[in-house]
Amino acid sequence: MPTPSRETAERLDRTDPLAAMRTRFSLPEGVVYLDGNSLGALSVGVPAAVRTAIVENWGQHLINVWTDDGWWDVPLRVGDRVGHLLGARAGQTVVGDSTSVHLFNVLTAAARLRPDRRLLLVEEGGFPTNHYLAASVARILGLEVRRIPMPDMASTLRRLGERVAVVTAGAVDYRTGELWDVRAVTAAAHDVGAVAVWDLCHAVGALQLTLDADGVDFAVGCSYKFLSGGPGAPGFVYAARRHHGGIDQPLCGWHGHAEPFAMVPDYEPTTGIGRLRVGSPNILSMLALDAALDVFDDVEMAAVREKNLALGDFFIEAADAHLAGCGFELVTPRRGDRRGSQVTLRHPEAEKIMRALNQHGIIGDVRPPSLLRFGFNSLYISYTDIFTVVEALRSCT
Template sequence: MTVSESAPALEELAERASALDTADPLATLRQRFVLPDGIVYLDGNSLGALPAAVPGALADGVHRQWGVGLIGSWNEHQWWQAPLRVGDAIGRLLGAAPGQTVAGDSTTVQLFNGLTAAARLRPGRRLLLTDPGHFPTDGYIADSVARLLGLEVRRVAVDDLPRCLAERGDEVAVAGYSPVDYRTGELHDMAAITRAVQDAGGLMLWDLCHATGALPVRLDKLGVDLAVGCGYKFLSGGPGAPAFIYVARRHQAAFDHPLTGWNGHADPFGLNGDYTPAPGVERARIGTPPILSLLALEAALTAFEGVGMEQVRAKSLSLTGYFIDCADTLLNGLGFTVVTPRDPHRRGSQVALRHPDAYALVRALAARGVIGDMRTPDLLRFGVNALYVSHRDMLTAVRHLREAVTRGEHRDPRLRQRATVT
């Protein structure tokens, strides 16, 4: 690399990366993924890399289970149980005992289901709380649920929640928040927020898209009411992988699902005209599940075998902390601001940098083999999946970023032209 870096500082960073990677107990897990040579992949918070177990599982699902087993595979290969089986496997990463998590549909659909059912569990309360900085779909769905049920949505930032709960807590039916801000990577205190909402008599629904597979969540221990999340980010289940919903056992008997599909019926093959919900979390099923996608997600989850979420968290914090150190040293004076909290207790599994030319810089980086992404208007995001990212990757990414900006690559008009997906 020809960039004019202070040699001793760079040497020190490189030595640190090498020492940290050598001591990394999770280093071999990278072999559980298929990553193209020469690529530094820091977009696993958007689309996880391909787990090595997935292609074989999909081929088996297609050729043997579907091709040979045909319809008999619903029983023979237990396709029917897949949403619950995969749900339980996800639940293990979330501190959820079996029988509370169902895999299927998209996060957006599961948000609709969870918010509606939560509001029905708190009749007479008319307030839905959501984060003004939430991923847009969360706010859109809260608005729609409120319109359907005649409720009111209030967008309340996490810092303003205590005041809102003090003023109108007795009206709150449900609060839907995300522990990790999808733009800045800020981590909120799940335990404190859950307690505050529940103390006011409301229910807590967490959107775990940026937490599942990235950090310990402890749903049962925190007494969370409901949670949803996706399968395609840190779980690496593939593009459009099934999402999930967690319904705490104590709420299941009264959980009134808004989408009363036949898969959630107590006797689905009785084909009755009247809907009777299944007794447990099965009532959170809807229609025929996407079996091939579930098989891919199930295989992807084997990448977590033998790995504790505490270990994943420790490595993730080491990676993001080291990335921030690299940025402080190598990007100093080049127009970047680290917006992700430096306090490890307040940091999710990504680092976001602010720069006015974020979009073109992310594209310049991609041309150099470093894949991150951007969030409008000016954030570069670097997601860190501790299962396949190394400290060396962090240093490589920051060095390329320094070189790209120093050479003015982001001024290339071709890189400034927007693509459909950013």
């Protein structure tokens, strides 16, 4: 392997089968954007789609948009588009609300599927909201939360056995980019009869997810990272079809009712995933996401995943070659099968370094005090971008 150089990067870009996808995004001139794992870049089709929704649909059709333009079913239609990227057959995914709202809802529903069990296992170090909501659900249902390091999760499940009601974790650690084994942890949960709830915020749109095949029970996530749905774009929730009849969730609204327009005072959920709908969905944000998803119609997730692994490999090799002695520590696992679509470096002066990178037009982010995160969206990041960042990191230290 030759030392990674700008020439290597340019050669890799020339043979990158996804290189042309970059033209589908409106990226500012002179910016290298490695924070698409926080807020994805703008797809070129989004402004016109939203304008049409506002001016032609809402503006001209008024209340009839819900029926004539099919907007009542947008959460399910767009849900299926997201579900396709999750490895979920149609009718198991719905979009709307936020990841937090969905997580609260399905953690509660999941625990109610195991009413005689008392433990709720949460990934130690997982996203803060997930801890807050797990504690809230535990309080409501009289459960006990245990924070478990992910490397110990499967063995902990075996040890605690039938005391565990629910286990919840992110597929990818949001700080380190470490990828966990969704299938294995889900299987370990099922071996003791527990229910597995996954947070896919840092996975959807970056990994080849196979929720149906992995036997996942429930999953939630956002659409504003690798899906590029826009700021605060809707969350999604997946529930395996085998659970649909038993979902008993706390947030029950008229959009999830069996006969919403009968307007009766007793809740009777609709069949299927639709019962996880709550109130009126934020349609404008949802149609921005719908337009953003168009780029995924033209790529295979296998190719997306292959490229972000290669971008990560190239980042790590270039860092090894060019950043030795600069004080960086690679936090993300080197092995591709243990890595999501980001590389995280530790450096005691992380914040100062990121400000310096910003001066070079490079955008990543910092998780204080010492982590520098760089996310790779295969659809708009090039190998040259990666090399530019590594060079800049060298110059900043």
